Amino acid sequence: MKTIFRAALCFILACSPAAVKGQLSKVYDVVLSGGRVIDPETKLDGIRNIGIVGNRIAAISVEPLRGKEIIDVTGLVVAPGFIDLHVHGRSNKEQEYQLHDGITTALELEWGIEHLKEWYASRTSKALINYGASVCWPFERFRSMDKYKNGVEHLRQVTLKGESKLETLFNVIGPSYADTPTSEENSITLSNIRKSLEDGGIGIGVPIGYLPKTNPEETFRVYQLAGELNALIFSHVREPGLISIHEAIANAAVTGAPLHLVHINSMSLGKIRVALELIQAANKKGIDVSTELYPYTAASTLIQSAVFNEGWQEKLGMTYGDLQWVATGERLTKETFDKYRVSGGAAIMHMMKPEWINTGVSAPGVMIASDGMPFSALAHPRTAGTFCRVLGKYVREDKVIDLPTAIEKMTLLPAKRLEGISPPMHRKGRIQVGADADITIFNASTVIDKATFEKGLEFSQGIEFVMVNGVFVLRKGKTVNEVFPGQPVFGKFKK
Numbered sequence: 001m002k003t004i005f006r007a008a009l010c011f012i013l014a015c016s017p018a019a020v021k022g023q024l025s026k027v028y029d030v031v032l033s034g035g036r037v038i039d040p041e042t043k044l045d046g047i048r049n050i051g052i053v054g055n056r057i058a059a060i061s062v063e064p065l066r067g068k069e070i071i072d073v074t075g076l077v078v079a080p081g082f083i084d085l086h087v088h089g090r091s092n093k094e095q096e097y098q099l100h101d102g103i104t105t106a107l108e109l110e111w112g113i114e115h116l117k118e119w120y121a122s123r124t125s126k127a128l129i130n131y132g133a134s135v136c137w138p139f140e141r142f143r144s145m146d147k148y149k150n151g152v153e154h155l156r157q158v159t160l161k162g163e164s165k166l167e168t169l170f171n172v173i174g175p176s177y178a179d180t181p182t183s184e185e186n187s188i189t190l191s192n193i194r195k196s197l198e199d200g201g202i203g204i205g206v207p208i209g210y211l212p213k214t215n216p217e218e219t220f221r222v223y224q225l226a227g228e229l230n231a232l233i234f235s236h237v238r239e240p241g242l243i244s245i246h247e248a249i250a251n252a253a254v255t256g257a258p259l260h261l262v263h264i265n266s267m268s269l270g271k272i273r274v275a276l277e278l279i280q281a282a283n284k285k286g287i288d289v290s291t292e293l294y295p296y297t298a299a300s301t302l303i304q305s306a307v308f309n310e311g312w313q314e315k316l317g318m319t320y321g322d323l324q325w326v327a328t329g330e331r332l333t334k335e336t337f338d339k340y341r342v343s344g345g346a347a348i349m350h351m352m353k354p355e356w357i358n359t360g361v362s363a364p365g366v367m368i369a370s371d372g373m374p375f376s377a378l379a380h381p382r383t384a385g386t387f388c389r390v391l392g393k394y395v396r397e398d399k400v401i402d403l404p405t406a407i408e409k410m411t412l413l414p415a416k417r418l419e420g421i422s423p424p425m426h427r428k429g430r431i432q433v434g435a436d437a438d439i440t441i442f443n444a445s446t447v448i449d450k451a452t453f454e455k456g457l458e459f460s461q462g463i464e465f466v467m468v469n470g471v472f473v474l475r476k477g478k479t480v481n482e483v484f485p486g487q488p489v490f491g492k493f494k495k
């Protein structure tokens with residue numbers, strides 16, 4: 001309500017005769033001229049000129065504006081920069097694919113990141129787009145066990161060198177999943193989580209699907225802490241299927257922890273309609289639960305993970321031939337599966353139906369998030385194409401949703417979801433006076449993903465300009481070299 005009032009006030013002030021005169025005589029750093037501006041919060045959808053000063057939007061006007069630099073964006077859509085709540089790449093290698101997909105803020109919230117203080121420091125003045133991460137519960141749990149102190153230190157050294165990777169984390173902490181922490185270790189985990197929140201973590205990543213044997217009491221204690229602190233939990237639930245979704249919602253309900261369920265498509269599979277109904281019903285009861293999906297019919301993860309523990313075929317409704325090995329593109333057999341399960345690496349899992357994805361994309365309130373993987377030439381195409389695929393396939397070609405609704409799912413909804421845990425997010429996901437100048441400009445009639453399961457990663461097409469904090473990182477479809485305007489996004493407990 002407050003934000004709408006503020007937006008309306010800005011609108012009134014911006015339109016008063018004195019304000020209009022002021023706007024016209026002022027010279028802005030950059031003017032984006034003549035584009036179709038879409039702001040999902042104020043429902044603006046019209047031709048406007050935008051004036052930018054420094055890192056903020058300073059004017060939105062139907063009258064022409066004067067600028068040190070004027071970019072003609074006639075015929076293009078001017079939208080808030082896309083916000084991706086769920087990425088696993090931690091470097092500029094992945095960020096370049098993301099910015100060609102229109103993303104201006106990419107956050108690792110499902111898993112979170114270990115040694116957050118050192119990791120945030122390692123990215124300072126080096127990132128193409130905005131970055132941030134949640135506290136990694138599996139790491140804080142690992143850190144609570146004295147016997148792993150060498151592993152903890154090893155990961156710290158890797159982070160200090162700026163070389164931290166999800167796969168390294170996986171391999172180092174993997175052995176701890178079989179441990180049952182003592183009650184003392186559990187309380188150390190909770191105090192570790194508090195400390196990492198103070199290092200800037202955006203909520204708590206609880207990918208329990210990778211530690212599915214976790215004692216329910218242990219999980220409950222983490223939710224209890226989140227409820228006490230009002231810290232958002234991001235969960236990849238225990239197992240695919242409704243029972244695990246029930247478990248997560250029940251924990252949120254009894255502890256008051258705000259909860260975001262990641263990739264509802266691969267967690268609910270053929271039960272996506274019921275899963276969304278459960279979330280809606282929870283919301284009606286005042287339980288704070290949200291969700292997201294990526295627009296592909298295949299999932300992807302590391303083959304050595306618990307997702308492929310005994311019984312995976314029945315749980316996931318798939319078999320060896322539905323698995324594609326990322327390193328080579330080959331489909332697996334029992335023999336190659338057994339071999340790679342030991343050696344480790346990423347697999348793509350072809351296991352969903354197109355109708356399930358349509359259901360998720362069109363459902364009100366469901367956000368778009370990529371679950372983009374660490375770079376590898378044949379990584380899951382969602383790593384490079386999620387947002388443009390929604391705009392090209394689901395909006396333009398298949399007409400599953402309209403353009404402003406799609407933009408809302410990629411900008412305003414994720415920004416609003418994070419505002420409680422990261423208040424500066426109220427300046428993102430919007431094209432409004434005073435908002436951060438994170439802006440994505442694209443051609444609605446050509447925008448499309450280009451990455452495929454067969455050919456691997458490729459930049460998306462149709463994103464023409466991307467501005468991050470007032471600085472162009474993409475111009476006329478090309479990456480601008482040697483600019484690093486990406487800023488950290490922190491949680492509210494940062495000290």
Ligand SMILES: [Zn+2]
Pocket residue numbers: 110236262263371
């Ligand atoms: Zn996941």
